[in-house]
Amino acid sequence: MARADGPALSRGAPDGGPGAEPARRAVEAVWRIESARIVGALARYTGDFALAEDVAQEAVAEALVSWARDGEPANPVGWLLATARRRAIDAFRRRSALDERYALLAGQLAEGEATSGAAAPPRGGSVELPWDPDRVEDDVLALVFVACHPVLSPEARVALTLRTVGGLSSEEIARAFLVPVPTVQARITRAKKTIAAAGVPFALPPADERRARLGGVLSVLYVIFTEASTATGGDRLLRTDLGYEAIRLARTLVALLPDEPEAHGLLALCELTAARFPARVGPDGEAVLLEDQDRRLWDRSAIRRGLAALGRAAAVGRGLGPYGLQAAIAACHASAGSVAETDWERIVLLYEALGRVAPSPVVELNRAVAVAMASGPGPALALVDELAVAGRLSGSHLLPSVRGELLARLGRAAEARAELELAARLCGNVRERAVLLRKAAALTG
Amino acid sequence: MAKYMLIMRGTDESMAAMMEKPFEEMLETMGRFNDELIKAGVLVAAEGLDDPSQGVVVDFGGETPVVTDGPYGETKELFGGFYVLDVASKEEAVEWAKRIPAVPGSKCEIRRVPSIDEFPQDNEWIVRERAWRERTGQL
Numbered sequence: 001m002a003r004a005d006g007p008a009l010s011r012g013a014p015d016g017g018p019g020a021e022p023a024r025r026a027v028e029a030v031w032r033i034e035s036a037r038i039v040g041a042l043a044r045y046t047g048d049f050a051l052a053e054d055v056a057q058e059a060v061a062e063a064l065v066s067w068a069r070d071g072e073p074a075n076p077v078g079w080l081l082a083t084a085r086r087r088a089i090d091a092f093r094r095r096s097a098l099d100e101r102y103a104l105l106a107g108q109l110a111e112g113e114a115t116s117g118a119a120a121p122p123r124g125g126s127v128e129l130p131w132d133p134d135r136v137e138d139d140v141l142a143l144v145f146v147a148c149h150p151v152l153s154p155e156a157r158v159a160l161t162l163r164t165v166g167g168l169s170s171e172e173i174a175r176a177f178l179v180p181v182p183t184v185q186a187r188i189t190r191a192k193k194t195i196a197a198a199g200v201p202f203a204l205p206p207a208d209e210r211r212a213r214l215g216g217v218l219s220v221l222y223v224i225f226t227e228a229s230t231a232t233g234g235d236r237l238l239r240t241d242l243g244y245e246a247i248r249l250a251r252t253l254v255a256l257l258p259d260e261p262e263a264h265g266l267l268a269l270c271e272l273t274a275a276r277f278p279a280r281v282g283p284d285g286e287a288v289l290l291e292d293q294d295r296r297l298w299d300r301s302a303i304r305r306g307l308a309a310l311g312r313a314a315a316v317g318r319g320l321g322p323y324g325l326q327a328a329i330a331a332c333h334a335s336a337g338s339v340a341e342t343d344w345e346r347i348v349l350l351y352e353a354l355g356r357v358a359p360s361p362v363v364e365l366n367r368a369v370a371v372a373m374a375s376g377p378g379p380a381l382a383l384v385d386e387l388a389v390a391g392r393l394s395g396s397h398l399l400p401s402v403r404g405e406l407l408a409r410l411g412r413a414a415e416a417r418a419e420l421e422l423a424a425r426l427c428g429n430v431r432e433r434a435v436l437l438r439k440a441a442a443l444t445g
Numbered sequence: 446m447a448k449y450m451l452i453m454r455g456t457d458e459s460m461a462a463m464m465e466k467p468f469e470e471m472l473e474t475m476g477r478f479n480d481e482l483i484k485a486g487v488l489v490a491a492e493g494l495d496d497p498s499q500g501v502v503v504d505f506g507g508e509t510p511v512v513t514d515g516p517y518g519e520t521k522e523l524f525g526g527f528y529v530l531d532v533a534s535k536e537e538a539v540e541w542a543k544r545i546p547a548v549p550g551s552k553c554e555i556r557r558v559p560s561i562d563e564f565p566q567d568n569e570w571i572v573r574e575r576a577w578r579e580r581t582g583q584l
Binding site: 025026028029030032033076240241244247248249250251252255256296300 | 541
């Protein structure tokens with residue numbers, strides 16, 4: 001109940017501004033939509049990615065204060081960009097005391113502000129965006145490549161991509177990855193220093209490096225998505241919002257690079273995997289395995305979008321890469337009414353293809369599972385035993401959990417129980433471990 | 446994440462302003478904006494409606510519904526089309542709405558679209574609706 005003497009949390013600030021909370025939400029909304037273009041444009045103006053990110057964050061901090069006091073400006077993007085640019089000019093002027101080349105840069109930047117209309121009022125009801133439409137896509141793409149640069153640690157790439165390209169705050173990133181806010185801030189600060197020290201230019205990678213660098217970008221988005229879909233820590237199995245952020249980033253990338261089959265493939269994989277999220281967690285937060293999922297809970301719109309993205313990946317005509325192939329496997333599940341109706345033979349073929357383009361013991365193990373479904377547990381166990389003999393995947397719970405499952409289906413209950421109990425001991429996720437122990441306990445004989 | 450509908454409401458003034466614009470130019474402006482929504486990964490659906498003078502109104506004011514031809518008598522503002530966006534917050538929906546290349550005289554109303562998950566899932570009619578949404582891919 002409202003109390004007359006209570007703090008007026010939801011009211012405006014005393015001097016008539018809208019107050020801190022509405023201002024924070026407004027700044028957050030603009031930043032989500034525009035961070036990539038703002039940082040991208042600033043990085044091109046200044047030629048200095050770290051400075052661009054710094055001054056953009058300073059502008060955001062200034063907006064929190066100023067918009068709470070004076071209300072949201074008529075052209076919020078122009079306001080943020082103009083403020084950030086002024087900060088950049090100040091920084092160059094400070095540096096020009098040490099090196100006169102910076103005086104020249106500061107001059108050019110100040111001149112640019114006059115001609116680009118960064119602080120122009122809105123025209124005709126819509127907001128006139130202060131950037132050159134012909135360059136903005138390259139700027140955003142360059143930003144993506146810098147944020148995912150191979151000189152950075154994987155954690156730094158994830159944090160920098162979510163913050164600069166995705167427009168998430170350090171608090172949001174920290175919440176998504178269950179780490180303290182200062183950890184995220186430290187990762188971003190270190191990342192910017194690393195980029196500056198390595199002399200990474202703010203530019204699209206040269207043609208001969210482009211394919212490999214794109215692979216790096218896709219893997220950053222995939223890491224973000226996997227963190228959402230199989231949380232490595234904590235007690236929650238899925239982080240749906242983080243999954244949505246990964247999909248949003250993948251959609252942006254697809255729009256920027258429509259001719260790259262693997263960008264479409266990754267988007268398809270994320271959509272088709274996320275489609276199963278509503279069925280993957282039971283009422284008490286426990287994991288529900290594919291065979292036990294209520295397929296009516298699957299998100300049909302996401303499946304449709306995923307299949308469409310997979311179609312576009314195939315239509316490029318360069319064959320499917322690792323993401324496209326995994327998406328094709330997910331599509332087999334998405335299109336089937338039940339485990340029994342699934343086209344397991346096609347899945348076996350897709351895993352074979354995946355094993356050729358991206359060989360890994362996990363792929364081999366998944367192929368064995370598909371073989372078990374298509375041709376029975378006997379031939380599958382032979383494949384799994386080959387993996388075990390080769391000593392690959394030792395220490396992982398995956399191999400004993402599959403082996404236990406196959407042994408159980410072959411009626412070798414005692415061996416099966418031992419394998420499942422071993423798998424449970426090796427498994428790090430509390431929820432998954434519970435499933436393994438339940439299975440082991442259910443075996444008799 | 447939440448879905449918001451951005452409902453475009455026009456007036457005689459905005460209709461007239463729209464008619465003045467060259468068709469090609471209008472297509473390009475709208476197309477550019479739609480493209481922005483697609484690239485940002487937030488566009489779920491969008492439709493625009495035909496000329497209001499071609500519409501009819503069913504009025505439930507009396508005992509039996511009364512059907513009259515459009516336009517709509519006293520109504521000052523007419524629903525002209527909509528966008529459905531999947532965004533993080535109402536503020537983000539508002540931020541997108543401000544960018545709509547709308548003509549003077551028009552307004553955009555922003556309303557949250559509740560998900561079917563927010564209704565009682567054991568209700569027979571909700572179960573049926575869910576089944577229809579599943580069949581047609583509209584969950």
